Amino acid sequence: MKLDQVQITQFRNISSAHIIPSPHLNVVVGQNGSGKSSFLESLHYLGFGRSFRTSKHKSVIQEAHNQFSVFALCTDSEGEKHKIGFLRNSNDEFQCSINGEKSQRLADLVAHIPVQIFTPQSSDLLLGAPNLRRRFIDWGLFHVEQSYYSLSMSYSKILKQRNALLKSAQKSPNFDTSQIVYWSHQLAIFGEKVSKHRVNYISALKLIFNRISLQFLPEFSLEISYNRGWDNSLSLVDALDKKLSTDIKMGFTSVGIHKADLKLLANGVNAIERLSRGQLRMLVAALQLSQTLYLTETTKKSGVFLLDDIGAELDLQKREAFIDELLKTNTQLFVTAIEESQLSFVEKYNDKKMFHVEHGHVKEEQ
Numbered sequence: 001m002k003l004d005q006v007q008i009t010q011f012r013n014i015s016s017a018h019i020i021p022s023p024h025l026n027v028v029v030g031q032n033g034s035g036k037s038s039f040l041e042s043l044h045y046l047g048f049g050r051s052f053r054t055s056k057h058k059s060v061i062q063e064a065h066n067q068f069s070v071f072a073l074c075t076d077s078e079g080e081k082h083k084i085g086f087l088r089n090s091n092d093e094f095q096c097s098i099n100g101e102k103s104q105r106l107a108d109l110v111a112h113i114p115v116q117i118f119t120p121q122s123s124d125l126l127l128g129a130p131n132l133r134r135r136f137i138d139w140g141l142f143h144v145e146q147s148y149y150s151l152s153m154s155y156s157k158i159l160k161q162r163n164a165l166l167k168s169a170q171k172s173p174n175f176d177t178s179q180i181v182y183w184s185h186q187l188a189i190f191g192e193k194v195s196k197h198r199v200n201y202i203s204a205l206k207l208i209f210n211r212i213s214l215q216f217l218p219e220f221s222l223e224i225s226y227n228r229g230w231d232n233s234l235s236l237v238d239a240l241d242k243k244l245s246t247d248i249k250m251g252f253t254s255v256g257i258h259k260a261d262l263k264l265l266a267n268g269v270n271a272i273e274r275l276s277r278g279q280l281r282m283l284v285a286a287l288q289l290s291q292t293l294y295l296t297e298t299t300k301k302s303g304v305f306l307l308d309d310i311g312a313e314l315d316l317q318k319r320e321a322f323i324d325e326l327l328k329t330n331t332q333l334f335v336t337a338i339e340e341s342q343l344s345f346v347e348k349y350n351d352k353k354m355f356h357v358e359h360g361h362v363k364e365e366q
C-alpha cells in the first residue's frame with residue numbers, strides 16, 4: 001500500500017498538514033524541533049495505532065486541543081484505492097476508519113499498511129528485552145500469515161487464564177491442579193502452532209538476511225539464532241507439565257512462546273558484545289530490510305518505511321546502501337534529516353519529493 005495523500009490535524013506541533021508524497025522516496029528536512037519526527041510519528045499511528053516515542057497518547061495531541069487525526073488516501077498493489085484514518089482524543093478513546101466504516105479494532109487498520117520504523121533507538125531491538133525481538137517476529141508474521149493474529153491472541157488469553165490459576169494454586173496448597181493441566185493442553189495447542197509459524201518465518205528470513213548482511217556488514221560473519229521458548233527436545237505440553245510445580249511456586253508460566261527470543265551472533269559471539277553502535281544499527285537495518293524483502297516476495301504487498309534522523313550514527317556510505325536497497329523493494333520511504341547534505345546522494349534518484357518542515361508546517365519543495 002502506498003500513501004497518495006496524507007492529512008494530519010493537531011498532532012504535536014503540526015496544526016494541520018496536507019501532503020502528497022512520492023510513492024518512492026520522500027526526504028523531510030528541518031531544524032531541531034521543527035516537527036520532522038512528529039510527521040513520521042503521525043504516519044506510524046496508521047501502521048500501529050501508537051507512537052514510536054511514547055506510550056502516552058495524550059502527549060501527542062497538540063497543546064490546548066483534545067484530539068488528533070491522521071487520514072490517508074492509499075493505493076494497494078492491485079491499484080485499488082483505500083481511505084484510512086485514525087483519530088484519538090484526550091479521554092484516550094480512539095477510532096479507526098477504513099473506507100468510510102468506523103472500527104474500534106486496531107488490527108483492522110494496521111493490517112492495511114505494513115509500516116516499519118528505523119530511528120537512532122532502533123538498536124534497542126538487539127540491546128533491549130526479548131519482548132522487542134518477539135514483537136519484531138510477530139510484526140513480520142502478522143503481515144504475511146492471515147491466521148497468525150488470531151492464533152497468538154488465543155495463546156495470550158489462555159496464558160492469562162493459566163497464570164491466574166497458578167497464582168491461586170500458589171496461595172492454596174490443596175488446589176486442584178487438574179484445571180491447570182487442562183489449560184496447559186489448550187496453551188500447548190496454540191503455542192505449537194504459533195511456534196511453527198515463527199520457526200518457518202525465521203528460516204526464510206535467514207536466507208535473505210545472509211545475503212543482506214554480507215552487503216551491509218561484510219567484515220563480520222553474522223548469524224541468527226532462534227530460541228522457541230522451551231526445551232528443544234520436548235513438546236510444549238510436556239515442557240509445561242514438567243514445569244508445573246515450579247510454575248505454581250513462581251505463580252506464572254515459565255515456558256512457552258512468550259519466552260522465545262532471537263539472538264544475533266557476530267563471529268560466533270553475541271553481536272551486542274562485538275559490534276559498535278553504528279554497526280549494531282546497521283545490523284538492525286539488515287534485519288528490517290530482510291523483513292521488507294520477505295513481505296514483498298511472499299505477499300506482493302508493499303509497505304511504508306520511516307527512517308528518522310538517518311544521519312545519527314550511520315556514515316554516508318551506510319545511509320546510501322540502506323536507502324538504495326529499500327528503494328529496490330518498492331517500499332515507500334520517508335526519510336528525515338536536519339540538513340540536506342546528510343543525504344547528498346539522493347540527487348541520483350528521479351522519483352523523489354523533498355519536504356521542508358518549519359514550526360510544524362510541512363511544505364513540499366518545488
Ligand SMILES: Nc1ncnc2c1ncn2[C@@H]1O[C@H](COP(=O)(O)OP(=O)(O)OP(=O)(O)O)[C@@H](O)[C@H]1O
Nearest residue numbers: 012013032033034035036037038059060061062063
Ligand atoms: N503535544 C504537543 N503540542 C505542541 N507541540 C508539541 C507537542 N509535543 C511536542 N511538541 C513540540 O513539537 C516540536 C517538534 O518536535 P519533533 O520531535 O517533531 O522535532 P524534530 O524536527 O524531529 O526535531 P529533532 O531534529 O530535534 O529531533 C518540538 O518543538 C516540541 O516541543
